[in-house]
Amino acid sequence: MGIYKWKTMGHMERIKEIILYTGIYMLLLLVAVAILYPVIWIVGSAFNEGSSLASSTAIPRHPTLHNFVRLFEETDYKKWYMNTLMIAVLNMIASVILTGTMGYVFARLKFAGKRFGLLSILILQMFPSFMGLIAIYVLFLNFGLLNQPLALVIIYGAGQIPYNTWLVKGYLKNVPLSLDEAAYIDGANKLQTYIKIILPVMFPILTFVAVTQFMVPWFDFILPSFLITSSDKKTLAVGLYELINGQANNNFTMFAAGSVLVAGPVAILYLFLQKYLVEGLSAGANKG
């Protein structure tokens, strides 16, 4: 709204505008405070002196790194971090490879059983993944995979296939088929067409898959809590949860410190990749 409009307004209109402006900005500020307060409070807690929740304040009176030191000295935090990082990277790579090829196959190629396959993975997606956990437990027990963090990649990698295949397939619907046909005419086979022509086009959606799948293991709780037992094999979610489960009053600042070290980078990554995340979300939503 320009100055000109303001000048042409009547007296009552001006008052109305002023009230509207204050109202809207008050509302925005209120929401911002409600969102930021808990965030500031946990960051503050991480730098607080004491170990208990009751004494910690949003802005620490005497900031200290004591909690971070304790975290590394008294717990297996470093090992949890490395375990989770390895799972995350492997899961990211496996997911991109598996889903990329599945998405290409289901979007571009014709073969017997395609409709059946698409329908089956659709139905698979509806089951609570939790449901088969006992079977997976027994299966892992049989194959000696229990208590091995890297084995979790098998489940994460397989679990994401149904949803992401539909997502990638939906995305490829917007890419003209003439691209593939031109490659075939030039004598490329399906593998060459996929790697040289389609893969570069799929970059944005594969970024979405990579980022979301990298995030999964950091704070997934159920799977590792079922399948991992010893302390040095744990992932961050289980380790951090057990730190404050039942004794929040004693370890809360340590938990806060541990959370800041993970949630910080994760949040920054999310904020930077905002565009891809929202695009991937809506691209898959409208078509799948």
Added chain:
Amino acid sequence: MELLYYKKNATRRQKIIGYEMSRAGWLSVFVMGLGQFRNRQKGKGFLFLSIQLTYIMVEILTSSLVQGSLQGQPRAWGYGFFMRGIWGFITLGETTGGRFRDNSPVLMIEGLIAILLLSFLVFIWIYNVKDANNTALMYNLTGQRQSSKAYFKEIGESSFAYVVSTPSLILLLFVAIMPIFFAFFIAFTNYDAYHSPPADLIDWVGFANFGKIVNLPGWRTTFVGVASWTIIWATLATFTTFFGGLFLAVLVNNHRIVCKKIWRTIFILPWAIPGMVSLLVFKNFFNQTYGPLNQMLGLNIPWLNDPMLAKVTLIAINFWLGVPYFMMLMTGILTSFDKTIYDAAKVDGANRQQMFWKVTFPILLSQVMPLLIMSFAANFNNFGAVFFLTNGSPRNVAYEYAGHTDILITWIYKMTKDFQMYNMASIMSILIFLIIGGISTWNFMRTDAFKEE
């Protein structure tokens, strides 16, 4: 002409195996590939024959005739992989204790794998009969038949798709499909804390567990109570975040707002922080005795300790967590809106409010409806929200293994992890699937993606 007549008037059975059973068809019924040999399609016949031989060889090579004595299954003497699997699935083991005891869940899983592989064989077998029969019938009608070479060329065309997706399919078979079948069948056994393998065997009990939910007052009360709270929770959690997100998106989109990007970045922060951390922080934040909120207010409000208030707090905190997702989605959709639709409304003399509720909102809703249903399904199974925040508390004395704020999925978790009630947990999983599967199927049936394929 005859061919067209046949195709038009074939019954269901005829469509599958052919208009009538030919000699070639009958031959393939007994030995896979034999009919193809009679049709002079040697390559194809050899392919089917070798599939059958592979299954037979696996059965022989894994049997005790070749492998020596079997550990653990004395009664299954001589059985190979497939027969042993079926035996294990039917009996769930017969010997307890000692070195050669049977482990029921393991036997069930091995049985399931054997049955899954055998059902593949059945599929291929039916295809083989159908193929032999149709080729023979076609030859009688037209005097022509496809050569094995042409057939393999056809297969080769689509083989890339099969080869590339094989790793994914194997993974899905073991990590997704087989566990679902396993969980389904556990619901019909007595697998609980009192029958815990490998010390004990488990047995098939049929529909007895389903009877428990209907007949035993404790289970019935818990199921009805938890299920209705789950539905209320999922509905409220979805609608509050949806309208909250819509409100924020419209608010930030207002022409009076400057620095829209900064506001949006602040508002999506809850989405960027992993849910587990936020939830555990809020759990402490709302603590009655030492939580900062009560200390700040100087009050003693039982935020998470009073049954009713705990539910309200849960929904409020979920609102904080879920609003950013919908805000970003709405912002994306609102900015890509076709503005010309408003012109007609303006001509008709609609004011801003009418335009929003009568024009913008219905279009918006039709676009996000699938997502809204998916979000409902996700909230229905929102394990984290309840587990990290209240873990089901406060306690409900009338419930079996559940608290006031437990939803179905956290109740299942408690039943399995803390109380080893595997059979009852499986029933709940089946019920969740029926509810969520029903809603999702109905939703997906209406999407373009489903209709096209």
